[in-house]
Amino acid sequence: MKVDFSAVVVGVSAGGFQALHTLLPMLPKAFPAPVIVVQHRMAGEDDYFVESLNSKSLVTVKEAEEKEEIRPGTAYIAPGGYHLLIEKDHTFSLSVDEPVCYARPSIDVLFETAARVYGSHLVGIILTGANNDGSNGIKTIKQGNGLTIAQDPETAEVNLMPQSAIATHCVDFILPLEDIPSFLTNLVEDNHGNF
Amino acid sequence: MMNNEEIEIKVLLNAIQLKYGYDFTQYADASLTRRIHKSLSDSGYKRISEMIPPLLYDKDFFNSFLNNLTVNVTEMYRDPPFFRSIREKVVPYLKTFPFIKVWSVGIATGEEVYSLAIMLKEEGLYDKALIYATDFNDTVLEIAQKGIYPAQSIKTSTRNYQKSGGKHSFATYYHADYDSVIFDRALKKNIVFANHNLATDGVFGEMNLILCRNVLIYFNRALQDRVLKLFHDSLRTNGFLCLGSRESIDFSTVAPAFVPVKKRLRIFQKKKGQIKELSDES
Numbered sequence: 001m002k003v004d005f006s007a008v009v010v011g012v013s014a015g016g017f018q019a020l021h022t023l024l025p026m027l028p029k030a031f032p033a034p035v036i037v038v039q040h041r042m043a044g045e046d047d048y049f050v051e052s053l054n055s056k057s058l059v060t061v062k063e064a065e066e067k068e069e070i071r072p073g074t075a076y077i078a079p080g081g082y083h084l085l086i087e088k089d090h091t092f093s094l095s096v097d098e099p100v101c102y103a104r105p106s107i108d109v110l111f112e113t114a115a116r117v118y119g120s121h122l123v124g125i126i127l128t129g130a131n132n133d134g135s136n137g138i139k140t141i142k143q144g145n146g147l148t149i150a151q152d153p154e155t156a157e158v159n160l161m162p163q164s165a166i167a168t169h170c171v172d173f174i175l176p177l178e179d180i181p182s183f184l185t186n187l188v189e190d191n192h193g194n195f
Numbered sequence: 196m197m198n199n200e201e202i203e204i205k206v207l208l209n210a211i212q213l214k215y216g217y218d219f220t221q222y223a224d225a226s227l228t229r230r231i232h233k234s235l236s237d238s239g240y241k242r243i244s245e246m247i248p249p250l251l252y253d254k255d256f257f258n259s260f261l262n263n264l265t266v267n268v269t270e271m272y273r274d275p276p277f278f279r280s281i282r283e284k285v286v287p288y289l290k291t292f293p294f295i296k297v298w299s300v301g302i303a304t305g306e307e308v309y310s311l312a313i314m315l316k317e318e319g320l321y322d323k324a325l326i327y328a329t330d331f332n333d334t335v336l337e338i339a340q341k342g343i344y345p346a347q348s349i350k351t352s353t354r355n356y357q358k359s360g361g362k363h364s365f366a367t368y369y370h371a372d373y374d375s376v377i378f379d380r381a382l383k384k385n386i387v388f389a390n391h392n393l394a395t396d397g398v399f400g401e402m403n404l405i406l407c408r409n410v411l412i413y414f415n416r417a418l419q420d421r422v423l424k425l426f427h428d429s430l431r432t433n434g435f436l437c438l439g440s441r442e443s444i445d446f447s448t449v450a451p452a453f454v455p456v457k458k459r460l461r462i463f464q465k466k467k468g469q470i471k472e473l474s475d476e477s
């Protein structure tokens with residue numbers, strides 16, 4: 001399969017601490033796209049989570065900063081209390097607009113702005129969670145001809161969020177969490193050769 | 196090449212600027228585009244450009260568009276550790292002055308101004324303070340001036356007030372009336388509510404303290420830099436500048452003129468020479 005993608009966006013809620021500690025450490029150091037993550041969380045409980053992921057991963061894991069240039073081989077985590085948006089010049093912006101699906105950061109906001117920028121070169125992934133945030137975002141990514149993945153609800157700590165994404169009929173692949181990193185790596189290798 | 200949507204947005208923003216003087220052309224795109232789409236779906240029109248005629252000819256349509264476009268989400272004592280730090284690091288310094296001027300910028304519906312007024316009152320500073328509270332949106336300024344908020348917000352406000360180092364019962368500052376709370380009229384005595392647009396208006400003189408939190412994130416770098424210069428020029432030497440917890444001055448041309456008092460909480464002091472006694476870099 002050939003999918004030339006420039007960015008991966010990930011939405012995750014309840015159960016995300018474990019899920020991200022499984023997913024991100026399995027990505028190779030030179031993963032040739034940025035991975036941009038919204039994990040639902042409160043403002044002000046940030047540091048440990050990001051530091052812990054960074055210490056266990058080969059890719060750099062950091063909090064996304066306002067106006068920061070988005071680079072491959074890096075996983076960015078949305079700061080608590082702010083929506084994370086993608087600008088056309090491939091930088092981040094933040095907003096304190098009203099919460100979406102009770103969430104700020106919201107997965108829908110990230111996915112919809114990412115779809116606008118990356119179009120068919122975007123992969124969107126919904127993982128474990130007890131919310132339906134991300135479902136509209138998955139639809140938008142599909143409308144832009146991006147590729148969409150949901151974690152197999154049976155392997156999710158909380159299955160509501162992947163189930164609700166799948167119910168949109170816009171999900172291309174349903175995969176167990178452990179299979180997602182190699183799936184992504186294979187997509188990339190098809191396009192970029194070995195790295 | 197611009198796509199059609201980008202062209203439509205550009206033309207729409209130009210129309211608003213020509214007709215009403217509001218300049219949104221230096222706002223960060225992603226959020227602005229998202230909010231324009233929200234107005235579009237509320238309006239029932241299919242294309243962004245179809246909103247241009249009603250924006251020009253229907254003042255009510257324009258007003259609701261403007262309210263949709265500008266972000267008016269705020270709460271009392273948002274980020275309580277910030278207010279605690281102001282009490283601990285900034286207030287002792289302000290107490291050394293016979294009279295202080297404070298500028299609260301982009302106040303939206305005003306929750307932060309009342310938070311500030313209550314804090315100054317508890318610290319014995321209110322009676323010698325003048326607080327300028329500005330926003331460029333008259334609709335929200337009116338709400339701020341009334342000081343009436345939905346009762347359901349009071350639980351969060353009270354909790355935040357306590358966490359911020361509040362010294363009394365929060366209930367002494369408002370009167371509850373059915374599903375609203377009305378803040379004590381006396382808190383408004385030294386507050387001047389005024390219209391000010393950061394994209395087009397100028398300096399607001401000789402401030403001891405400027406608060407502008409989570410406003411700059413909506414601007415592009417050029418406008419951010421303009422605004423930071425404006426704040427620099429509006430502050431007295433040793434005056435304090437407070438930004439939102441994810442906002443930065445590092446990129447700006449005025450960055451060398453400020454030292455961090457609490458870097459994490461984005462509290463900066465405009466320096467003169469080598470004044471660094473308040474800096475702790477934490």
